Amino acid sequence: MNTAVAPLFELGAFGPRGALVVAVAIGIAFGWALERAGLGNARKLAAQFYLTDLTVFKVMFSAIVTAMLGAYWLSRLGVLDLSRVYVPETYLLPQLAGGLLFGAGFVIAGLCPGTSCVAAATGRGDGAGVMIGMFCGVLGTGLAFGPLRHFYDSTARGALTLPQILRIPYGVAVCAVVVMALVAFRFAERLERR
Amino acid sequence: MPLRRALAVLAALGGLLAAFAGSPYRAQHATLDVERAAAAIAREEDHITAVELAEWIHDRKPELRIIDLRTAKEFDDYHLPRSERVPIEALFGSARGGPARLGPTASLRPGETIVLISDGGAHAAQAWVLLQALGFRHVYFLRGGLGEWLDDVMNPTIAADASPQAIAEFQRVSALSRYFGGVPRVIDKGAEASQRRASGDRVLRETPSSESGTTPAVDVIRRRGC
Amino acid sequence: MSAETEPRPYADPYVAGAGLGLVLLAAFVIMGRGLGASGAFSSSAAGLVAAASPARAAASPFFARYLTGDGPWQEWLLFEIAGVAIGGFLSALAARRLRFAIERGPRVPRRARMVLAIAGGAIMGTGAVLARGCTSGLALTGGALLAAGSWLFMIAAFASAYLLAPLLRRAWR
Numbered sequence: 001m002n003t004a005v006a007p008l009f010e011l012g013a014f015g016p017r018g019a020l021v022v023a024v025a026i027g028i029a030f031g032w033a034l035e036r037a038g039l040g041n042a043r044k045l046a047a048q049f050y051l052t053d054l055t056v057f058k059v060m061f062s063a064i065v066t067a068m069l070g071a072y073w074l075s076r077l078g079v080l081d082l083s084r085v086y087v088p089e090t091y092l093l094p095q096l097a098g099g100l101l102f103g104a105g106f107v108i109a110g111l112c113p114g115t116s117c118v119a120a121a122t123g124r125g126d127g128a129g130v131m132i133g134m135f136c137g138v139l140g141t142g143l144a145f146g147p148l149r150h151f152y153d154s155t156a157r158g159a160l161t162l163p164q165i166l167r168i169p170y171g172v173a174v175c176a177v178v179v180m181a182l183v184a185f186r187f188a189e190r191l192e193r194r
Numbered sequence: 195m196p197l198r199r200a201l202a203v204l205a206a207l208g209g210l211l212a213a214f215a216g217s218p219y220r221a222q223h224a225t226l227d228v229e230r231a232a233a234a235i236a237r238e239e240d241h242i243t244a245v246e247l248a249e250w251i252h253d254r255k256p257e258l259r260i261i262d263l264r265t266a267k268e269f270d271d272y273h274l275p276r277s278e279r280v281p282i283e284a285l286f287g288s289a290r291g292g293p294a295r296l297g298p299t300a301s302l303r304p305g306e307t308i309v310l311i312s313d314g315g316a317h318a319a320q321a322w323v324l325l326q327a328l329g330f331r332h333v334y335f336l337r338g339g340l341g342e343w344l345d346d347v348m349n350p351t352i353a354a355d356a357s358p359q360a361i362a363e364f365q366r367v368s369a370l371s372r373y374f375g376g377v378p379r380v381i382d383k384g385a386e387a388s389q390r391r392a393s394g395d396r397v398l399r400e401t402p403s404s405e406s407g408t409t410p411a412v413d414v415i416r417r418r419g420c
Numbered sequence: 421m422s423a424e425t426e427p428r429p430y431a432d433p434y435v436a437g438a439g440l441g442l443v444l445l446a447a448f449v450i451m452g453r454g455l456g457a458s459g460a461f462s463s464s465a466a467g468l469v470a471a472a473s474p475a476r477a478a479a480s481p482f483f484a485r486y487l488t489g490d491g492p493w494q495e496w497l498l499f500e501i502a503g504v505a506i507g508g509f510l511s512a513l514a515a516r517r518l519r520f521a522i523e524r525g526p527r528v529p530r531r532a533r534m535v536l537a538i539a540g541g542a543i544m545g546t547g548a549v550l551a552r553g554c555t556s557g558l559a560l561t562g563g564a565l566l567a568a569g570s571w572l573f574m575i576a577a578f579a580s581a582y583l584l585a586p587l588l589r590r591a592w593r
Contacts, residue, residue, distance in 0.1 A: 007452030010329070016490065020499045022450055027503015028510070029443040030455055030556075035511035037436035042523040042537075044430075046592050049585035058433035059440060060560065062201070066441025067564035069208040071448050075218030079449075082218045084329065086453045088553060088562035090569030095558075098551025099576025102544050107581040107588055109540025110523070112555040113548065114457035116541065117501055118508030125522040125530075129537030131461075136538070137545020138458070139465040145482040145549075152482075152550065160568040163217075170219065171212040173566055178209025182202060185434070198434050257488050306488075 004081035006074070011084070031118050033063075040118035042110035042126050049107050054188040061181045072174050092155035109133065226327040240322055241337040244346040247309055248370045251276055255307065261285070263312045263321060264340070274343065275374070277311065282321050307332045315339035348376035428515040444564060453496075454561025458548035460501035467492030482549065497557075525592040536591055547577075 005011065009019055037059045038044045047053035074080035106112055111119055111130045119127025141148070163173040234240050242250075250258055251274070260277035262269055269279040308330060310318035318335035325333045336342060350371050352364040368378035430436075447454055466486035470477035477483045486492045512518045524533035548554040551573050553562070559577070562570025 006449040008450050010452035016494075019451065019496060020494070023496045023499035024503040024506070026443060026447050026450070026455070027500035027505075028507035029446070029503075030440070030500070031504035031507025031509075032511040033436055033440040033443055033507075034504070035508040035517070036431040036439070036515075037433055038430035040508055040512065040517075043525075043592065049581050050589065050592070055430075055433045059437040060555075060563075062434045062437025063440035063444060063560060064563040065205050065209075066438045067444040067448065067560075068566070069205060069212070070441065070445035071564060072212055072215075072218050073208060074445075074449065076212075076215055084452050085448050085565065087565045088454075088558055088567045088570055090567060090572070091552065092569070092572065095551045095569045095573045096576050098547045098549070099573040100547070100580040102547030102551060102554065102573070103577035103580030103582075104584050105540045105542070105544030105547055106555075106577060107540070107584050108591075109537050109544060110592075111537070111540075112457070113461065113544065114455075114501075114504060114554070114556040117457065117504045118512075119523070121505035121509040122512035123518050123520040125520070126524065126533055126537040129534045130541040130544075133538035133541020133543075134458070134545045134548075135461050135465060135541075137542035138461045138549055139469070139545075140542070141546045141549040142462065142465055142469065142480050142482045143476070145480045148550070149481055157568065162566045162568055162571060165568055169213075170217040170566070171215045175209045175213035177566070178205050178212075182206060185202070195432065198432065201434055201438055 004075075004078060004084075006080040007084050011081075030114070031121070034115055034118045035122065039115045040122050040124065040127070042119060042124070042130075045112070045115060046107070046110040051191060054192055058185060058188060061184065065178055065181045068174060068177060072171070087159040087161065090157040090160040091153070092157060094152050094154065097151075105137075226323065231323065231326045234326075240334065241315075241319070242309065242334045243337055244343040245367055245370065247274075247336055247343070248347045248374060250307075250309075252370055252373055257306045258309065259306050260309045260311065261321075263310060263317050268313070272340075274311065282317055285321060285324075308334070310335040311340060311343075312336075313339050314341060347371055347374060350376065350378045351381050352378075354380055354382055425516060427517045427519075440560075441564070444560060447561075448564075451496075454557060454564070455500065456497045456553065456557030456561070457501055457504070458545070458554035459497035459557055460495065461545065462486060462549065463492045463495035463498050525590075527593055528591055533591070536588075 008014065009022070014022075034040060038055055039059060044053055045056055048056040071080065071082060071085065075082040109116070109130045111127060113130075113134050116127045116130035116134065120131055121127070145152075161170070161173075163170045166173065168176075231240075247260075251260075258276070260274055262273055262277045262279045263282045263285070264279070265281075266279065273279065308325065310321045310325075310333065312318040312321075312335075315335060315338055318339065322333050322335045338345070346367070348371065350364065350367045352360060356364070364378070370376075371378045431439075444455055462482070463486045466477060466483035469480070469483055470487055470492065477487060486495065492498075509518070522530050522533055524530065544554070551558055551569075553559075553570075553573070555577075558570050559574045561567075563574060
């Protein structure tokens with residue numbers, strides 16, 4: 001028996017044209033949320049790395065916890081078919097190396113790809129700069145992709161999840177992430193007050 | 195901050211209950227639209243012939259993915275151009291507590307046209323059903339498996355006394371065959387019979403026979419000089 | 421400066437975060453996929469290369485992936501990122517935070533800040549290609565779905581940012 005009504009697009013509620021309209025609408029909400037939180041401001045993002053303002057961490061983890069709980073409970077209640085939601089695939093070494101590079105770029109630029117768009121749209125020249133750099137980086141890497149290809153496809157693990165690695169029930173992993181986040185938030189508040 | 199507190203309580207509650215509520219992935223057991231699948235089978239939209247596949251490869255059909263389900267050894271010995279090897283268990287990679295979806299090597303997208311190939315066609319047909327359950331729509335299996343490809347594309351034959359219509363068709367297939375490096379032949383009745391028996395042998399050996407050093411199927415392939 | 425033109429303070433980070441989480445959840449429920457940003461850059465880069473030299477684009481397996489289907493300019497993430505710019509603009513407009521400026525440390529020259537922004541962006545671009553995503557598409561989306569690679573990426577990115585941060589302290593002074 002399948003009572004799930006979502007994901008709407010995957011279950012054929014609308015077509016590819018509609019998906020692009022949804023893309024703009026979701027993007028607007030995404031951009032709005034980022035700007036409200038202050039993540040369109042490079043100084044606020046950079047402060048995260050000097051532990052003077054932990055907004056990035058708080059926003060990111062409350063978002064992860066909210067979406068994780070929402071997705072989990074909507075699936076448990078039979079509304080959302082989670083198996084039709086795309087889970088980013090794991091490629092251990094490329095993602096480790098990519099993460100290290102990305103983090104370095106992040107702290108140098110003071111903005112990440114999504115927030116650079118918000119920064120640029122709200123008049124910040126450095127936001128536009130990061131977007132240009134980002135574009136060049138992707139372009140250059142794409143053009144010089146040949147030698148990277150083997151590495152790029154290495155250590156593929158598919159749609160691997162943390163509960164699969166830890167061999168614990170999915171719900172327990174959800175609970176652990178929530179507890180970790182709440183403890184970390186408490187810690188972050190204390191750190192900021194100092 | 196009462197709002198903060200409310201959010202924290204809500205998250206804690208949702209999290210703690212989740213610890214006892216199990217997995218959200220019901221679709222370890224993906225659902226199959228049985229009617230739809232049956233209709234596709236009845237309309238023969240589930241498979242393609244070797245010659246059709248040869249045309250797709252030749253015409254460089256966009257977004258075509260040819261998935262070869264045979265063993266690594268069989269694949270190394272001979273495979274179709276543009277095909278990629280994905281063992282059937284890797285096609286649906288995922289263990290408990292995670293999404294039932296395609297494994298790492300496949301990364302198929304629903305928009306792509308997927309052609310499944312196995313030795314005799316059985317595994318490919320089974321994978322077709324499984325992919326249907328995962329919601330892939332443009333999936334076909336090579337009807338007679340690799341055997342059909344070898345017979346109809348790589349070694350097309352025609353009886354010397356065939357009808358003009360059959361000969362015209364044979365010429366079309368021959369052109370395709372040569373594109374893939376095949377050897378079209380016109381043969382007399384006796385030779386054709388032995389030809390058929392050879393391919394029959396191979397189909398019988400569809401079941402995994404990889405324990406032995408070289409599989410009989412591979413020998414047949416080698417004999418044919420592919 | 422009167423109170424009428426003063427920029428409003430930013431929202432509470434937890435409330436804004438929960439809002440962002442609901443947006444991500446909406447993407448799961450409506451589209452069956454998460455948010456993203458770097459994909460829009462990849463797709464437009466692929467489109468640009470394809471326009472300049474189709475052979476060159478097809479030769480790169482990375483770009484080739486974006487050239488299938490409806491093509492690089494119909495990519496979902498491209499429309500989403502356009503929405504991000506609109507949403508960010510509208511939010512800043514409503515909160516009176518629109519301002520032409522270059523965010524930098526008080527003693528940092530504009531040019532130095534711009535060089536760092538472009539260089540950092542380029543490094544992030546390379547990292548995002550290798551990792552198949554960025555903070556939005558990989559960390560946020562996959563984080564909420566408990567994807568192993570997403571958490572690995574997040575840990576690696578933050579670790580490397582914190583390691584490098586002391587060297588860049590001057591950039592924000």
